[in-house]
Amino acid sequence: MCEIFARQDPEQYKNELRSLRLAGRSTSLRLERKFWQILDEIAASQDLSTPRFLSTLYDEVIEIHGEVPNFASLLRVTCMIYKQETAAGTMPVLPAQTLTAAE
Numbered sequence: 209m210c211e212i213f214a215r216q217d218p219e220q221y222k223n224e225l226r227s228l229r230l231a232g233r234s235t236s237l238r239l240e241r242k243f244w245q246i247l248d249e250i251a252a253s254q255d256l257s258t259p260r261f262l263s264t265l266y267d268e269v270i271e272i273h274g275e276v277p278n279f280a281s282l283l284r285v286t287c288m289i290y291k292q293e294t295a296a297g298t299m300p301v302l303p304a305q306t307l308t309a310a311e
Contacts, residue, residue: 228259230266230279237262237280246287 220242227236239247244258251261265286269276276282293299 226258228262230263231270237283239280239283243284243287246290247283250286250290 221240223238224241224244225236225238226244227234229235247262248258251258254261256264262283265282266276266279269282290299
């Protein structure tokens with residue numbers, strides 16, 4: 209049963225560190241490579257760079273919730289939601305100007 213998961217390429221779950229700016233501060237995020245690939249895909253679908261997408265997402269979470277207790281976990285769940293919604297055909301397609309208006 210677990211063979212499909214056990215045989216996955218270890219490169220997919222290798223940690224990757226990326227530097228970016230969130231709320232005007234330089235920071236680094238460590239995620240598994242597969243999550244970075246999905247985040248790159250989400251950003252590209254919005255005509256944004258990955259750092260710009262992450263910064264916009266961070267700012268929106270702050271605006272809605274007042275804090276981001278664990279941004280790395282939020283990003284992993286974001287990837288899962290994106291893949292689930294895309295597979296179900298229920299992922300809304302937002303015009304790029306919706307996200308870039310926050311710039």
